[in-house]
Amino acid sequence: MDDKKNTLLELLDTVKIVLVGTTHPGNIGAAARAMKNMGFRKLILVEPKEFPSDVATYRSKAAKDILEEAEIFNTLEQAVADCELVIGTSARDRKVPWPILNPKESAETVVKNLPQQKVALVFGREDRGLTNEELGLCNFHVHIPTDPDYSSLNLAQAVQILVYEIRVASLSDTEDKNYWDVELANTQQTEMLINHMDELMQQVEFYDVDNPRKLLLRVRRFFKRSNIDVMEANIFRGLFATIQKKLKQ
């Protein structure tokens, strides 16, 4: 299991992130940064307007190694020639509908096939996206859900969302959730805490005489649903005991 997880994460750097006809070099830099954050490093540029570029380098921050290693092609067809799974971003409805995946589905498709296939994710021009011919080179299209009133997702943001989804999909769901510092209180410990608070409430005559049981029920529900841990329970019980001692004096 752990082996599988490591292998998948290690394979992310084989996925080609292909930017087609990018106009603004800043977007190339920001895309490189987003890639590196998520463990990707194979950047492919098809007919970039301006590259290499200082603006791209500046926006890439510590991901400039990705820019340095970027490959440049004249056509998308050449860029993805060796890939078995090509997924292209598409904002528009096509006349001949292609299989459209949402980002999560596309990430699952990538992760499922990553060990066997060369994978490319293709992103179009800032203003016009991919041409019909370019979209026709893809096995699937991916559509990122946005607010229909303002759907012009920035190129680097689109890259960010897809590489993030792929990273998440490649992390197995056996992720370590065992990070809490203290054991949770068991039923017995929680009951003792509730009883202790009840005892104190009675001592100071706090009870709502009209409806005592509902009050206790609320206290009980609160502690039961709060997943209180052993140390937190001890803090309450320690405080209650200290108060009781002071009241006796």
Add this chain to the structure above:
Amino acid sequence: MDDKKNTLLELLDTVKIVLVGTTHPGNIGAAARAMKNMGFRKLILVEPKEFPSDVATYRSKAAKDILEEAEIFNTLEQAVADCELVIGTSARDRKVPWPILNPKESAETVVKNLPQQKVALVFGREDRGLTNEELGLCNFHVHIPTDPDYSSLNLAQAVQILVYEIRVASLSDTEDKNYWDVELANTQQTEMLINHMDELMQQVEFYDVDNPRKLLLRVRRFFKRSNIDVMEANIFRGLFATIQKKLKQ
């Protein structure tokens, strides 16, 4: 079903996106654009270094209305005083671990509670994130998985990922979760409860003199993550007040 779905999407514009101590105005603009793409529009700035700013406006593209309506506060506590669910981004391991959600879990938590609660997502400084005090104001922390070798996620990219996840979650959630009988305590009410308990602890000299701050942090963490409702908070405060009265006698 469709009504609920529409309502959830419509409620996204009530979620506060809170940027704390942002240094680069370009990040504020890019965050606004990411927000608008996903249907969010309530931007809150806590002590921004430079705002309003031409750079922010340029980077926001068609989202400059969000910048114009942005609210500015001096402290995070003021900014989220009226919120019942506050989720803060955190990259670091804490000594006293807070409940950590991944982006998907945090989106589900937001969507589940959005119809009843005022929600805030809090993002820290570019270089240092949120302070311990600021993280202590949050009910949950969210950690965005990144490559450990290069985890410096850009602020706007972090905003993008979380608002995207919330949009996706609000597209898919159709369950009716509106079953709780009492309003949840907001930040202000929870802070007053924590202060009241602290006051009482000091009065009875309960403090662990070796490590008082860690004890308080544990109390704070417990109440923050327990989603305490208004009536439960009132039970505790009523009990504390009654005890204080008895101690005076």
